Amino acid sequence: MLDLASLAAGLGAGLTIIGGALGIGKLATAAMEASGRQPEAAGAIRTSMIIAAALIEGISLFALVICFILAGK
Amino acid sequence: MSQIDSVSTSQIADSVAARSNSDASSDWIMHHVMDGNYLDFSPFGKIYLPHIELFGIDISITRHVVIMWLGAVLLGLVFFNVAKSYKKSLVPKGSANFWEVLIIFVRDEIAKPTIGKGYEGFLPYLLTAFFFILFGNFLGLIPFSATFTSNIAVTSVLAIFSFMVIQIGGIKNNGVFGYFKGLIPHGVPIFLLPIMLIVEILGLFTKPFALAIRLFANLTAGHIVIYALISLIFVMQSYLISPVSIGMALFIYSLEVLVALLQAYIFTMLSSLFIGMAVHQDH
Numbered sequence: 001m002l003d004l005a006s007l008a009a010g011l012g013a014g015l016t017i018i019g020g021a022l023g024i025g026k027l028a029t030a031a032m033e034a035s036g037r038q039p040e041a042a043g044a045i046r047t048s049m050i051i052a053a054a055l056i057e058g059i060s061l062f063a064l065v066i067c068f069i070l071a072g073k
Numbered sequence: 074m075s076q077i078d079s080v081s082t083s084q085i086a087d088s089v090a091a092r093s094n095s096d097a098s099s100d101w102i103m104h105h106v107m108d109g110n111y112l113d114f115s116p117f118g119k120i121y122l123p124h125i126e127l128f129g130i131d132i133s134i135t136r137h138v139v140i141m142w143l144g145a146v147l148l149g150l151v152f153f154n155v156a157k158s159y160k161k162s163l164v165p166k167g168s169a170n171f172w173e174v175l176i177i178f179v180r181d182e183i184a185k186p187t188i189g190k191g192y193e194g195f196l197p198y199l200l201t202a203f204f205f206i207l208f209g210n211f212l213g214l215i216p217f218s219a220t221f222t223s224n225i226a227v228t229s230v231l232a233i234f235s236f237m238v239i240q241i242g243g244i245k246n247n248g249v250f251g252y253f254k255g256l257i258p259h260g261v262p263i264f265l266l267p268i269m270l271i272v273e274i275l276g277l278f279t280k281p282f283a284l285a286i287r288l289f290a291n292l293t294a295g296h297i298v299i300y301a302l303i304s305l306i307f308v309m310q311s312y313l314i315s316p317v318s319i320g321m322a323l324f325i326y327s328l329e330v331l332v333a334l335l336q337a338y339i340f341t342m343l344s345s346l347f348i349g350m351a352v353h354q355d356h
Contacts, residue, residue, distance in 0.1 A: 047182070054339040058283055061290035068293075071099070 009071035013064060020060030024053050098304040106296050108135045108224060114217050137221040144208045144221065152204070179203050183342050187349040191246070195348050198238050202231060203341040210292060210333030214326070222336075223292035225285070232285035235344040240277075243351030255354035280347055284340055291336050295329045 031049040035042040105113075110133065112120040124133040151172065158169040165173045179200055184192040206222055213220025221227050243252045256273040257266065302322040306315050 050335065051339065051342060054287070054335060057291070058287035061294065062283075062286055064294055065286060065290050072103070 005070050005073040009067040012070065013067045016060050016063035016067070020056055023056045027052050027056065098301075098308050101304060101307075102297055102300040105300055106223065106293055108137045108219075110135055112136055112139060112217075136219040137224045137227065140212055140219045141209070141221040141227065144205070144212050147212075148204060148208055175204075176200060179341060183338075183345050187342070187345045189349060189353055191352065195238065195242060195345065198234070199341050199345050202235070202344060203337050206231070206288065206337040206340055207334065210337060211330075213292065213296070214329060214333065220292050220296060222288055223296060225289045228285040228289040231288070231340070232281040235284060235340075235347070236278075236281040238344070239281075239347045239351045242348050243354070246352045247354060252351070252354070280343075284343055288336055288340055291332055295325070295332055298325050299329070 027049060031045050034045050110122055110124065112122065113136070114120070122134040122136070122139065124131075126132070151168075155165075155169045155172045158166050180192075180196060183203075184196050184199055188195060209220065209222040209227075212218050213223065246252075247255055253270075256277075257269045261269055299322050302318050302325065305318045306312070
């Protein structure tokens with residue numbers, strides 16, 4: 001119960017995932033709408049969407065690494 | 074006073090005992106995900122690997138080193154044969170067909186759009202990085218094997234190679250002074266120049282750092298999720314949860330296959346994007 005580091009790791013991971021999921025959700029929304037408006041561009045939009053999703057996920061994984069370090073303390 | 078002390082110490086002892094019991098699953102997860110001195114064929118046995126020290130630096134052979142050698146040997150064998158099959162004719166035969174699809178993908182979707190003119194010089198490095206990371210990620214999905222791309226040392230070295238290729242490419246194409254001058258965008262007021270220079274030089278270092286952390290964390294996190302789902306069986310101490318737990322673990326496993334491909338693509342795409350930004354600096 002007194003293990004604040006583990007609590008911090010859990011809370012941190014949860015908060016990070018909220019941000020990451022919201023960001024990727026907005027990204028997917030924009031990509032779907034753009035593909036719907038112009039189906040010929042769907043390939044290029046999909047490529048850009050994958051790249052942007054990996055960048056956003058990279059940021060959320062920075063915070064996850066800090067949570068790993070905290071949970072190991 | 075002494076009674077309160079004894080109650081509190083026994084409570085602390087209980088909590089420590091509970092913590093060490095509940096930490097058993099996280100210990101098991103960490104022990105499987107991190108590097109180790111032995112090759113683990115769990116129910117069958119272990120192969121202990123030699124411990125070598127050179128000038129006080131520990132360069133012993135570990136699990137990740139062995140799997141990395143296996144990956145390198147596989148890479149060499151596969152692509153040596155692919156290259157040999159092109160000596161007779163430009164039309165690929167046999168397995169070279171499959172590798173040609175991936176090689177053309179890296180050339181046409183990754184290198185050409187992002188680097189533009191002069192992409193051929195960087196293509197060997199981009200192809201090597203792509204296939205090394207791809208083979209590494211896929212080798213990690215085989216049972217009884219280890220993921221060497223989930224080792225921060227390996228991903229850091231890959232990022233350092235990307236950094237060197239980016240800087241050398243940029244300096245060769247623009248000259249040393251021209252490269253650093255080209256880092257600063259046009260139309261910046263003169264009093265912002267020192268800040269812009271510091272920010273851009275820091276950016277030169279943070280981008281490969283992000284490459285390393287992204288690859289390492291993606292692969293480690295995937296494996297930790299799979300191990301955590303399987304360790305649910307032992308935490309709940311019941312066999313009834315095993316269909317659910319193994320089903321979810323299989324789903325995450327198939328997601329891991331996608332992540333393996335995607336992370337190789339992202340590393341190569343971002344490296345080539347940074348190379349393109351360094352080589353053709355007109356924004």
